[in-house]
Amino acid sequence: MPKNEIFLQSWEKSIQTVREIFAFCLVLAEHGIYDERIERYLSIAEKMQDRDEKSKTYGNFKWYFNSQKIVDLNSVEFSLREGFLLWIRHRERLNENTKQILEGLLKTGIKGVLNHQVLPRYTNIFLVKTWNLVAYGENFADDKIKKLAYKMLDEWLEYTGENGIREYNSPNYYFVDITALGLIYRYTHNDEIRKKSEIGLKLFWTDLALNFFEPAGRIGGSRSRDYDYIYGKDGVEQLLSYYGWLERKKNIALDYLIKLSEWKPPLEISNLRKKYPRFIERKIGARKGEWACHYIGKKFSLGCCGFCYSPLDKPLVFLFPSKDLANGYVVFDARNDPYGEKPEKQPWSGFEHKVCLHLVPFITASQHRNELIMYASIKADDPSIPRIAPVVHGFYTHFVFPSVQIFKDGKRIYLQKGEKIDIGIDDVLILKHRSAAIGIRIFHATDLSGQKPAIYLINDGNKYSVLRMTVVHSDKKKDAGTGEIGFYIAGKDDVNSKEGIKMFHKKLKKVKITMNRNNNDIEILKNSVVTMRFNPEKWQIMVDGNVSDILGFNGKDIGKKILTGGKL
Known part of the structure; x- marks a missing residue:
């Protein structure tokens, strides 16, 4: 056969x-x-x-x-x-x-x-709908639907030109977006629509090239929606494989759609993935805080966003130079599911789809190249919780990362299966793989009662070879209270010795981070400079790592150039 x-x-x-x-x-x-x-x-x-x-x-x-x-x-x-x-x-x-x-x-x-x-902010469905209307209008000679389809493409380009790609950096839905635009490009009868769809394709592929961390064979940085907690790959991996960015795979079920929507990114775009270091800044909405940043060094990638996009997002992701290691991420959890292993049918979807959802707390952040500060406020009475966690098991912040070399306060530590150790406020945890290092320092944390929470690093023997640092805001369901978490993370290349670890630890420890409160207004200062100012009770951000570029690369908004028809 x-x-x-x-x-x-x-x-x-x-x-x-x-x-x-x-x-x-x-x-x-x-x-x-x-x-x-x-x-x-x-x-x-x-x-x-x-x-x-x-x-x-x-x-x-x-x-x-x-x-x-x-x-x-x-x-x-x-x-x-x-x-x-x-x-x-x-x-x-x-x-x-x-x-x-x-x-x-x-x-x-x-x-x-x-x-x-469907609104243009719902990127993947809006673009697939546009393709469907183009296909019907042109092939069934329906001028009304055809005009609506063309108007929708214009509407999406205009929206994106003002706000950036809303459903940003998604390993799942960039496959859907790119193939939808590719189908319009390949099958429309209208030359002007073909040119406009190509503008969209250039934007998405430039986005992919900038955020692709080649040493790990995947895109890095925070993302709007990602069903793969541990590796963050999914559908976009098929695209990257098809176009030669990854090793070619056989019998990929969705290859037919890539082939039928084929649009190969030119070298001026695909070669962007080989430029180091690079710092990507982007808008992902119209409101204050709706941005994402991503730094890619030679051997690590680190990125965050300024707000929580959805219960399927990853607001922070870091990568080491390995195609096999898990990605590092932070997740705010009420289902006791730090690894995305326990999909549940959710009330909001009519109990039809099974998914792993996390909390959607107030988040604000600031990232400057290879270092970032993030704050989150987790409220037990958040009205979104019943639709996210039908059964609440507690309130946690988990930092999940691959089991690489671990240093606590400059000293190498080893955790056997089932072992855990306590972590204190302002302790410095350094994760090292090859010559790359990521440092994590929690400078503020409270439980739901406003008291000091339990914080521990654990090897729970999971099948993914990952470790977990967990902040316990509550180990059981509660109906009231607010837990907080504030942390500083930095990445560094060329950490090749014990002395390198020692110096990196010293640098992380030396950074002075303070929090000031005035009623519900909070200021976070880094080395006496105000980095963030916000009010978590009002979900209000006054000062953060403000970003205005549609898709910025090392200080230049190449996204805006693409959308206005310019060259890179």
Whole structure:
């Protein structure tokens, strides 16, 4: 049996969603297989589509085969993405009955797309919706929908030109964004729209190149949404592999979508990933604090953002030079799930999708190249908690990092499985791998009662070879109280000896960080200079690491240049 058929049979057995139906039918056709399976699966999709014209979800699809109702409205966008490709590329080779079924799915489905209201800040769905409308408007001669599609692309470019890419640096959704823009580029009949989609592609690929840390084989820095707590790779890895930034992998299930949306970044963009050091600054919204920064040295990467984007984000990430080591990250947790191992069905999604969510506390930060300060305020009565943690197990801040060389206050320490040691306020923890070092110093922390919390470093014997430093704001559910955490982190290259560790420790310890309070207004000073001023009770930021660039690289806003049609 041919390898392709073996792969397709294996994939077919795992299909559970309507979007996979459309994807599988497209891939069959791309392999020149026009057998009865396409008609059979599209008939199943018919049964999963809402055909009631009076329904609010008319044209949309149930997500899973066993879904009782339509919950996730994104289902129609993801399904028609491949559905239109099947129509554009293969309709002439489908039998008449299959063709009629597909046409009905698309013509009804476009109503679901139109009924689904999406803002440009919801980057991935907005761009997939735009592709669907372009494909329908141009291929079904619907001028009204075609004009709406073109307007949406203009709207996204305008929004991004003012606010930056909102759903930023996501290893999951950059795959969706780039392939959506690539499909518009490859299949639109309109030359002007092709040029505009290429502007978007240039922006995303420049973003990827700048944030790609080649020694670790992945993107670094904070990110808006990331389902892979430990490694932070996911879908974008397939893109990077396809275009030669990573070792090529075989039988990647989503390669078909990359191939059909192909747009290879030019060398002037892809070579940005080889420039060291680099400091990336970017807006990710219109409000104060909605920014992210990322420093990439020769052998480490360190980045944070100025606010908590979502219960799926990573507000801080650091990387060492290894494709196998876990990423370092901080997570604010109420589910006793520091490694993202315990997905739960959440009330806000109609108990349909299982995901690992963390708390969304007030966060503010400031990053200057290879060093940063971050503060977070965790409130037990935060109204978002019931939809994030159906069962609260406590309130924690976890620093998770690979099990590399560990130094506490300049001395090497070793933790056996099950062992933990106490960490004090202003203790300096240094993590070292090869010649790179990351220093962590908690300068302020409280439990939910405002008292000194337990802080410990532990080797809990997990399967990922990671260690964890945990601040216990509460070890059980409470209905009131506020816990705080403030920390300073810095990275350094060329730490090659015990003396290097000693000097780095001395430098970290020497940094003077103070917190001043005036009622609920808080100031954080670094070496007597105000770095941050904020009011966590009002979720108000007055002073932080303010960023104005759309996508800044070593002091130049190349994102703005790209969006205005300029060269890098």
